[in-house]
Amino acid sequence: MKNTIKLRAALFLSMTIAMSNGVGAAGLPNGKAIYDSTCVACHSTGAAGAPKLGDSGAWAPRIKTGPVALYATATKGKGAMPARGGNADLSDAEVHAAVNYIISQSEPGAKGTAPKASKAFAADTVKQAALAPVAAEPAGPAAGGATAPGTNVNTFNRLMRPPAQRNLPPPEDGIHDPANDGTHSLQPPLTAFAPLAKSNDGNRVDWVKSLNDDKINPRYDRNDPNVKPMVMDMNIVREVKGSMPDVVYPHKQHTQWLDCSNCHPAIFIPQKGANQISMAAILLGQKCGVCHGKVAFPVSDCRRCHSKSKPLPVKAEAKP
Ligand code: HEC
Ligand code: HEC
Ligand code: HEC
Ligand code: HEC
Incomplete structure (x- = not known):
């Protein structure tokens, strides 16, 4: 059980971002209903110069400022927009839910654009x-x-x-x-992920870089906010037959999120070369594939694992 809790670090992290609106069991604020009762008057018509719901062009630069900034302006008011849309009875959570709803309908690729x-x-x-x-x-x-x-x-x-x-x-x-x-x-993921470092694979976030740039601060232990990870900087090179670059397995980038016991000894015997690893096994969800493709970047990002180029083949043989 302990293992799975820590193993969830990456997944848990993206879920907490996605659900930072506090999805409680009861009393869940309904963003659409709040929008329909308080915000619709201006945001569906563009009255007073309000950016219209679904107008991704008008919302894109605002969404870029991040959800926290939008929550703040919607709560305090801005220009012709009154605080809390003019309804002082709305709680912070209700205003946030309405903002989330507006964003979900107005970001690129949302309803409004297609x-x-x-x-x-x-x-x-x-x-x-x-x-x-x-x-x-x-x-x-x-x-x-x-x-x-x-x-x-x-x-x-x-x-x-x-x-x-x-x-x-x-x-x-x-x-x-x-x-x-x-x-x-x-909260829509595009908004949550906007400030984070980009990657071309998986959910398009470079989580390693985001962590190193202090863009995210995941809790290492679910129950104790003060526990710090025990980071170990040790690379293990796995030579690969054929032309594919060798695999460098970095302990550092893993132990920043994970506990030694997440991998040792259930997935890997802690001894260099003692484990048989193949792409077939990884694609079947074993070895590195226990996480990669599920809670960590997927197999399509070849060069992130196969990162050590081989020395060029000896020319002497080709030219007698
Ligand atoms: C009386 C009209 C009016 C009502 C009602 C209203 N808005 Fe607005 N809203 C505006 C206008 C005008 C702007 C543009 C303000 C600017 O950029 O100067 C705006 C901008 C915003 C923004 C973007 C803020 C930013 O930082 O760019 C958000 C988010 C927002 N409204 C949310 C809401 C929510 C949520 C509600 C309902 C709870 C609501 N609004 C109700 C007029 C309104
Ligand atoms: C994400 C999985 C993972 C985590 C977490 C992890 N390791 Fe490893 N560890 C590996 C892999 C893969 C190897 C290489 C095994 C091989 O080459 O067959 C390895 C090898 C080792 C080795 C053998 C080194 C050698 O030269 O023989 C030691 C010792 C080790 N790990 C200790 C640790 C400790 C201590 C921690 C926690 C601080 C840790 N590992 C966390 C995956 C992990
Ligand atoms: C999560 C890390 C990871 C990713 C991503 C990855 N590989 Fe691998 N790959 C490995 C490991 C580990 C091995 C085993 C190396 C060894 O023999 O110890 C391996 C082995 C291989 C081998 C040698 C034959 C075999 O099946 O074992 C080939 C070829 C290969 N990978 C191609 C690819 C290609 C092409 C991609 C991208 C589509 C890719 N790999 C993505 C980790 C990865
Ligand atoms: C227990 C889960 C787990 C296992 C098993 C695992 N990884 Fe990872 N790995 C992660 C997580 C989580 C990250 C950081 C998040 C991300 O990059 O998606 C990561 C990051 C990495 C990185 C860092 C990339 C960078 O940008 O610095 C490399 C390289 C990598 N893994 C290779 C491997 C290889 C090779 C194996 C198998 C030998 C392996 N991993 C096994 C979870 C795992």
């Missing part, structure tokens, strides 16, 4: 949610694609999604139930 595709997709996900309410992966869109014209056949493959379809807001990501009110109060 209404048709999104609607088809949302309809799909509703169907899916009805069929398989506990499905953890958006396995359905592939099948749904057949019934929804214009849906990309590759949407089932998260690695092949075009940028506008990555890290979609919760109501449209195919994982959350769009019919559930709670979904609309979750």
